[in-house]
Amino acid sequence: MRGEVSIPLFQQLIKVESTYPGFTRSWDANEVTWTGTVTPTPISETYTVKIEYSLEEAPRIWVIDPPLQNGPKGECPPHLYPEGCLCLYLPKAGEFDRSRQIAHTIIPWTALWLYYYEIWLATGEWRGGGKHPNGQSLRRNSV
Amino acid sequence: MRFITDSKETQLDDLLARICARLEITMTQRQQAKSSYETVGEWLGVESSPLAIKGPKIYAQGSLNLDTTVKPLGQDEFDLDLVCEFTGHWSNQDPLETLAMIERRLRDHGTYAGMVEPKNRCIRLNYAKQFHLDVVPAFPDSVTAPKAVKVPDRKAKEWKPSNPKGYAAWFEDKARNVMLRKVMDSIEPFPDYDLPQDKPALKRIVQMMKRHRDVKFEGRKDEAPVSVVLTTLAAHAYSGEYSSNVGLVQVLSGISNMVPSSGRLYVWNPSNLTEDLSEKWDSLPEHYTGFLKWLQGFSREWSALQETRGIQNVVWLLGEMFGESVTGIALAEQQEYIEKSRRSGRLGVNPSGVILAGVSAGIISVPQNTFYGR
Numbered sequence: 482m483r484g485e486v487s488i489p490l491f492q493q494l495i496k497v498e499s500t501y502p503g504f505t506r507s508w509d510a511n512e513v514t515w516t517g518t519v520t521p522t523p524i525s526e527t528y529t530v531k532i533e534y535s536l537e538e539a540p541r542i543w544v545i546d547p548p549l550q551n552g553p554k555g556e557c558p559p560h561l562y563p564e565g566c567l568c569l570y571l572p573k574a575g576e577f578d579r580s581r582q583i584a585h586t587i588i589p590w591t592a593l594w595l596y597y598y599e600i601w602l603a604t605g606e607w608r609g610g611g612k613h614p615n616g617q618s619l620r621r622n623s624v
Numbered sequence: 625m626r627f628i629t630d631s632k633e634t635q636l637d638d639l640l641a642r643i644c645a646r647l648e649i650t651m652t653q654r655q656q657a658k659s660s661y662e663t664v665g666e667w668l669g670v671e672s673s674p675l676a677i678k679g680p681k682i683y684a685q686g687s688l689n690l691d692t693t694v695k696p697l698g699q700d701e702f703d704l705d706l707v708c709e710f711t712g713h714w715s716n717q718d719p720l721e722t723l724a725m726i727e728r729r730l731r732d733h734g735t736y737a738g739m740v741e742p743k744n745r746c747i748r749l750n751y752a753k754q755f756h757l758d759v760v761p762a763f764p765d766s767v768t769a770p771k772a773v774k775v776p777d778r779k780a781k782e783w784k785p786s787n788p789k790g791y792a793a794w795f796e797d798k799a800r801n802v803m804l805r806k807v808m809d810s811i812e813p814f815p816d817y818d819l820p821q822d823k824p825a826l827k828r829i830v831q832m833m834k835r836h837r838d839v840k841f842e843g844r845k846d847e848a849p850v851s852v853v854l855t856t857l858a859a860h861a862y863s864g865e866y867s868s869n870v871g872l873v874q875v876l877s878g879i880s881n882m883v884p885s886s887g888r889l890y891v892w893n894p895s896n897l898t899e900d901l902s903e904k905w906d907s908l909p910e911h912y913t914g915f916l917k918w919l920q921g922f923s924r925e926w927s928a929l930q931e932t933r934g935i936q937n938v939v940w941l942l943g944e945m946f947g948e949s950v951t952g953i954a955l956a957e958q959q960e961y962i963e964k965s966r967r968s969g970r971l972g973v974n975p976s977g978v979i980l981a982g983v984s985a986g987i988i989s990v991p992q993n994t995f996y997g998r
Contacts, residue, residue, distance in 0.1 A: 500988065501975050519978040523632040526934040527977075560995040568997025576993050589973045589990040592980055597995070600959060602936035604952065608959060611995030 485580035490536060496584040504588075511535045516545075519588075521596035528595055532587060536579055540587050542567040549598070552605055558598055559607045567594050571612060625970075626814050627982025628961065635958075636869045636929075636938070641819055642954035643946050644831045644868075649693040649702050649755075657688070657755050661706050664749065664759065667733055668708065668726065675729055678710040682759070685788035690795055691823070692830040692855065697838045702755045705746075707762050707788055709773060714763035719776030719783050722761045723747065744778045762786065769895065790895030798859040799824040807866045815970075818961060828868040829875050830855050835946050836922055841914075849915040852901050853891045857882070873930070876923045883919075888912050966990060 494513055497504055504517030512535035520527040526547060534540040543566050549558055560568045569590040570576035577586050597609030628638045649657070665682035668675050686705030687693045695702055708726065710717075726747050730736040741748040746760040762773035763783075769790055774783035804824065813821045833854045841848035861878025865871035883889050888909070893899035905912040925945055932938050935955070943951040962980065965971040972987035973980060981987050 501978065503976065503978075517978070521978075521980055522629045522935065523635050523979060524933065524935060524938050557998070560997045562997050568995060569993060571994040571996050574994065576991075585988055586991060586993070588978060589988055590993050592973050592978045593990060593993070594995065596935075596962075596980060599935035600955065602934070603939040603955060607995075609995050611997075613998060614996065 485578070487536060487579035488582065490534075493534065493583050496582050497588070500584040501588060511537070515583075517588075519592050519595055521592045521599065525595065525599055530591055532583070532591075534583060534587075539572065540577075540583060542569065542587060542591055544595070550602060552602065554605075558601060559613075560594065560609075560611050567591060568611075569594055625982050625984050626812060627965070627970075628814060628817075628958065629980050630982070633867045633869055637867050638958055638961075639938075639942065639951075639954045640828060640832065640868050641823075642957045643835075643942070643950050644828045645819055646950045646953055647694045647831060647835055647946075648691075649688070649695075649704075653702070653754065654688075657702075657704055657757070658684075660749075660751060660755075661704075661757055661759075664730075664736070664757065665708070667736070668729055673729060675710070675725060678712055680708050680710050680761075682706055682708050685760075685792070687834075687851065687855075689788070689792050690827065690830075690855070692827050692834070694831050694834040694838065697842055700753045701751070704755050704757055705788075706757055706759050707773065707775075708759050709762045709764065712763055714765060714774040714783050717763060720778060720781060723776050723778065726759065726761055742778075745775055745784075760786075772896065785896050785899060787893070787895035791893065794894045795826075795855065795859050798862060799826040801864045803864040804866060807864075811866070816964075816968075818957075825865055825868045825871040826859060826862045829862065829872050830858050832868070832872060832946070833858060833875075833922075837918065839945065839947055840918055840921070847911050847914050849911070849918070850901070850904070856891050856894065856901060859894075869929075872926060876919070876926055879919060880923060883916065 490508070490513055494506060494508065497515055498506065501517055504515050506513055506515045508514065512533060515532040517530060518527050519530050528544050529546040531543045531545050532540055541564070549561075549565075551557055562568055569587060593609065597607060601607050626634070629635050661682050661684075665680060667673065668682075669680045670676060683689075683706065684704070685707050688704045693702055723742065727740060727742055730740050730747065730749070736749060739749045739751065741750060743758065746758045749757040749759065751757065760775050762775050765772045765774045765785065768785060769787055771789040772785060772787040775786045777784045808822070834851055837848050837854065857879045858875050861875040861882070862871060863874055863878070865874055888905055889902065890900060891902040893901050905915070922945075925941065929938065929941055932941055939951055939955050942954075962971065965982065969989065970983050971980060972983040972989045974987055980990075983989055
């Protein structure tokens with residue numbers, strides 16, 4: 482980590498809740514789960530997303546409904562982890578860590594991902610840029 | 625500050641504007657056309673020309689003049705309509721001889737000789753891969769109306785009335801009615817937007833109708849409703865909407881309401897009420913039926929568009945209506961505009977709904993990220 486102060490879970494909770502009125506949450510001591518809707522553009526679908534976050538692990542972002550579709554040739558959407566959660570930033574590149582607000586990073590990036598996902602469904606091309614790893618999974622990496 | 629994702633309307637209107645921009649004549653082509661027809665006019669009117677004493681003046685009419693051009697399907701060239709107005713009294717001139725005179729004069733020119741193609745009411749000059757200039761000779765007919773003219777009809781061997789300037793004035797008045805002007809004055813433009821923002825919605829609506837017609841009648845162009853009929857009906861039905869999308873909803877519904885339950889719809893020339901612009905429906909009633917079917921289909925598709933969600937679904941439907949290629953380009957251009965905003969830090973999310981939006985008070989800026997994963 483960059484030596485910055487980690488934001489406590491309850492502060493992340495307050496920030497997400499006060500910023501995004503449509504998001505609800507549940508939490509136990511260690512992990513919070515947010516559920517809310519994201520409509521990347523006015524002519525886009527409205528997606529229900531779930532975000533799981535504990536300070537020990539990278540946040541996991543799931544699209545619950547409508548479920549993610551495969552492309553015209555049956556291929557899975559790009560920029561997903563093997564588990565199926567969204568891959569929104571380059572790990573260990575400082576784009577996200579425990580010192581950053583979920584409300585100002587993960588949630589906006591989710592909207593952006595869904596925007597490019599719809600364009601990918603329309604065109605077969607992922608136009609949002611990004612990088613691909615060589616087969617690593619997200620599985621419990623620390624941020 | 626306004627942004628193209630402020631509403632479903634603004635986002636759809638942006639896509640529609642981009643589709644129309646792709647289909648219409650460009651500024652450069654327009655200037656080339658003007659320069660070309662002015663040169664033709666000089667050749668016809670220069671002192672040494674046999675036509676010089678008749679003082680010809682060439683000006684644009686039709687879609688070039690109204691700014692509703694749409695490139696025909698499967699063709700590289702725009703069809704541009706021009707009037708070549710002479711001085712003198714029409715009753716002293718023979719219509720067929722007038723056409724022949726112009727054709728002869730054009731064929732006397734080394735370059736034009738190879739481009740000339742006589743047609744029923746005009747002489748066409750083919751500028752390959754650019755445009756067809758359809759030159760209609762005309763004489764003034766100010767008895768009928770201040771700027772009216774007579775134009776030749778080869779088949780009928782007589783002069784027919786026409787009033788392109790009167791029609792244009794009527795159409796422009798419909799396009800910029802009082803209500804609309806008030807709205808346009810009160811709406812601030814999008815910052816750093818890459819398209820002109822003052823084109824009236826009615827003109828885009830006419831372009832969309834012509835294009836939709838071209839796509840649906842592909843391969844059977846002669847059965848299709850003619851452009852002047854569509855333009856006139858649209859202008860009658862339009863009621864000053866600012867949004868092209870909403871305006872087209874109104875126009876399609878308005879035209880449907882004009883269709884009588886018995887007999888057929890008549891489309892009179894608003895600048896010459898004795899002229900039936902839709903006269904071919906008399907001799908070809910099956911074309912009228914075809915027009916009604918097309919109108920119904922378009923209305924259904926346009927209604928469906930209002931409820932469609934998911935960019936992929938909207939793009940698919942627009943592609944069905946206007947062509948996949950232009951729709952794909954419009955999507956790419958809209959995306960580029962959004963990305964340009966992101967690069968200059970003007971893109972954020974609106975916290976209620978989490979919608980991409982222009983940065984302003986209450987909007988969360990989207991920080992840099994790199995998508996990763998498979």
